[in-house]
Amino acid sequence: MKKGKLIGLVGILAAGALALSACGSSSKSAAKNKFRTLDEIKSAGTINIGVFSDKHPFGYVDENGEYQGYDIYFGNRLAEDLGVKINYVSTEAANRVEYLETGKVDIILANFTVTPERAEAVDFALPYMNVGLGVISSDKDPVTSLDNWKAEDEMIVISGTTAETYMTKNYPDIKLQKYDTYANAKNALLNGSGKAWVNDNTEVIAFAKSNPGYTVGIDNLGAKDTIAPAVTKGNTTLLEWINTEIENLGKENFFHKDYEETLTDTYGSEYADTLVIEGGKVQ
Structure with missing residues (x-):
């Protein structure tokens, strides 16, 4: 083979290798942020929403095997107004971003607190709830401050939550002392495995009210945050629809109705205006 032809062949092979490499890189990037657009969801006739299955009263499975709670009430309305059937997918706190990135769910409605770090990985819609952190412990040895914490004591947290980060x-x-599920964290507290449990204040207040012998010694730890639906990064059509939906629902006082139906038994009516955000407008 002549030298000129050999050089040309090497160039073609090199170009081909670069093209394949580029395709592989693009495929990996696309796979990380796999999603269905609004039109694709409508065409399929089903929307997949990631929720908790063990976080009463926000997302849980009842004795009949049905999903219930504040987030579920909202999710049902989203599907109804979108005109599609709903498929709830049970998720854990640490899996929420992954489930969006891989396209396992279209929306996350699992008490997802908005943070700058998470906003780099997912797109948050308008908020629908306020939230802070709280610390619950035994009445026999209540934790009212973290400034005099003993070195041998352990704090219970759930992996992937804002409490862990804080x-x-x-x-x-x-x-x-880290756990993957709310059920395991609750059991650890009940069994005395940890000194106290730090989590969303809504969660620990609910736990204290339903479990005599435990008290929320700290009901507002750190800054207050908001909870919002999240979609896969770049899924603008679905994000825009959800934002418009939240604004419209606010006009009918939907989220206060949601609170009345799903949260009043746990918190009483006095917390409604504190926790609920109507129409995405933070007061």
Whole structure:
């Protein structure tokens, strides 16, 4: 083979290799943010929504095997107004971003607190609830401050939550006892495995009211945040529809109705205006 033809062949092969490499890189990037557009969801006739199955009263499975709770009430209305059937997908706190990135769900409605770090990975819609952090412990040895924490004691947290992030950043010397599910975290507290449990204040207040012998010694730890639906990064058509839907629902006071139907038994009516955000407008 002549030298000129050999050089040309090498160039073609090299170009081909670069093209294949580029395709592979693009495929990996696309796979990370796999999603269905609004029109694709409508065409399929079903929407997949990620929710908790063990976080009463926000997302849980009742004795009949049916999903119930504040987030479920909202999810049902989304599907109704979209004109599609709904498929709830049980998720854990640490899996929420992954389930969106891989297209396993179209929306996450699992008490997803908005943070700058999460906003880099997913697209948040308008908020529908306020939330802070709280600390619950036994009445026999209540925790009212984290400033005099004993070195041998451990704090219960759920992996992938804002509570874990807050504790790691602000109290790095406190040992964390981490669990993947709310059920396991609750059991750890009941069994005395940890000194206290830090989580969303809504969750720990509900736990204290339904479990005599436990108290919320700290009901507002750190800054207050908001909870919002999340979609896969870049899914603008679905995001825009959800935002418009939240604004419209606010006009009919929908989220206060949701609270009345799903949260009043747990918190009483006095917390409604504190927790609920109508129409995406934070007061």
